[in-house]
Amino acid sequence: MTAITLDRLSKSFGRQSAVHDVDLQIPDGAFVVLLGPSGCGKTTTLRMLAGLEEPTAGRIRFGDRIVADGDTGASVPASKRGLGMVFQSYALWPHMRVRDNIGWPLKVAGWGAADRDARVAEVLAMLELDGLADRFPAELSGGQQQRVAIARTVAPKPGVLLFDEPLSNLDARLRLDTRAELVKVHRLSGATSVYVTHDQVEALAMATHIAVMRDGAVEQFGTPAELLDRPATAFVASFLGSPAKVLLRGEVGRGRLFCGVVPLANVPGVPDGTQLDAMYAPDSLSVGPEGLLEFEVLESTPVAGRWITTGLAGTHRLSIVTDRAHLPGEATRLQPPERPDAIFAADGARLDSGGAAVGQASATTVGPASAAPLVEATR
Numbered sequence: 001m002t003a004i005t006l007d008r009l010s011k012s013f014g015r016q017s018a019v020h021d022v023d024l025q026i027p028d029g030a031f032v033v034l035l036g037p038s039g040c041g042k043t044t045t046l047r048m049l050a051g052l053e054e055p056t057a058g059r060i061r062f063g064d065r066i067v068a069d070g071d072t073g074a075s076v077p078a079s080k081r082g083l084g085m086v087f088q089s090y091a092l093w094p095h096m097r098v099r100d101n102i103g104w105p106l107k108v109a110g111w112g113a114a115d116r117d118a119r120v121a122e123v124l125a126m127l128e129l130d131g132l133a134d135r136f137p138a139e140l141s142g143g144q145q146q147r148v149a150i151a152r153t154v155a156p157k158p159g160v161l162l163f164d165e166p167l168s169n170l171d172a173r174l175r176l177d178t179r180a181e182l183v184k185v186h187r188l189s190g191a192t193s194v195y196v197t198h199d200q201v202e203a204l205a206m207a208t209h210i211a212v213m214r215d216g217a218v219e220q221f222g223t224p225a226e227l228l229d230r231p232a233t234a235f236v237a238s239f240l241g242s243p244a245k246v247l248l249r250g251e252v253g254r255g256r257l258f259c260g261v262v263p264l265a266n267v268p269g270v271p272d273g274t275q276l277d278a279m280y281a282p283d284s285l286s287v288g289p290e291g292l293l294e295f296e297v298l299e300s301t302p303v304a305g306r307w308i309t310t311g312l313a314g315t316h317r318l319s320i321v322t323d324r325a326h327l328p329g330e331a332t333r334l335q336p337p338e339r340p341d342a343i344f345a346a347d348g349a350r351l352d353s354g355g356a357a358v359g360q361a362s363a364t365t366v367g368p369a370s371a372a373p374l375v376e377a378t379r
């Protein structure tokens with residue numbers, strides 16, 4: 001039983017801050033993906049969990065046990081944390097057969113021969129490696145070698161499994177297969193898993209929880225559905241989803257938010273000149289001559305009987321879901337729905353409060369004015 005708690009976890013390299021003030025409570029048995037663009041601090045966070053990097057401030061707990069404390073410098077060595085780690089590149093022992101590669105960590109940990117053999121057989125079956133047990137690594141494909149590496153990691157039953165972009169060296173088909181394999185391994189092992197990737201499709205497919213990271217901090221932590229349904233920042237809204245949410249930047253004039261001359265929402269009380277982003281679901285905008293915004297189509301891609309159409313609405317490049325293909329270069333118009341689903345300040349903070357659509361007076365407020373003005377539909 002290993003819940004993981006990060007408490008104001010920070011790491012600097014000299015003057016360079018890589019991770020700062022990360023608070024996370026990862027439930028026992030969760031599969032958490034640390035997701036974000038290159039350089040956002042995912043790997044550094046994972047390496048601190050692994051004991052390969054020491055925090056400069058804050059704490060990490062596995063269950064009730066503090067395994068790293070940046071404030072006091074206390075740290076439990078990696079080998080004593082009860083964790084297993086799967087890397088991008090896996091180094092199997094070339095002179096050992098598959099079964100011995102998997103059994104070796106058990107031998108080192110002092111398992112008796114009978115227990116060891118039983119566990120190796122169990123893990124070979126879990127990863128569908130039974131037929132390959134007596135081969136040497138050089139006699140295996142890359143994907144099979146990766147499965148052996150995973151089997152070797154999970155064999156000692158670690159309470160925590162850490163994955164550092166383990167699929168990135170595999171081709172597209174193998175990625176899909178191994179992804180399913182990893183989810184199965186997670187489920188069968190019962191370990192609390194933390195997985196680093198910058199691939200949001202991978203994250204949405206595998207995670208029970210996602211921590212979206214940006215510039216060394218966590219922007220939002222929640223289940224995939226929570227993040228998709230209710231992104232807390234403009235960054236999360238524009239980063240997650242296939243396609244992501246549509247954000248239209250507008251400027252406030254006389255209590256209304258305008259994208260060019262097109263009114264998007266009423267924002268009474270918000271000062272003139274304030275820039276805000278209105279958020280829409282990508283399948284909520286309609287395309288056609290009656291639309292208010294000019295839209296120049298760049299491409300349409302078929303997906304499950306519909307199309308993802310990407311184009312330019314003024315300076316906005318956006319992708320929406322359409323019922324038919326549109327030709328590249330087609331000049332048409334776009335109609336956003338009456339109300340945006342959310343409004344973000346120019347710094348990315350979400351301004352409306354409740355879960356209901358913006359414009360529903362009971363739930364939503366926006367803007368800095370003290371009278372808590374309502375965001376309303378304009379049409």
Ligand SMILES: Nc1ncnc2c1ncn2[C@@H]1O[C@H](COP(=O)(O)OP(=O)(O)OP(=O)(O)O)[C@@H](O)[C@H]1O
Pocket residue numbers: 013016017018019036037038039040041042043044045198
């Ligand atoms: N050993 C180091 N020395 C100095 N700076 C480092 C070191 N390791 C990481 N950094 C810096 O810390 C920041 C976070 O790096 P990190 O590798 O954690 O990001 P990441 O999100 O994993 O990126 P990627 O997806 O590219 O692997 C970056 O700005 C990086 O340059």
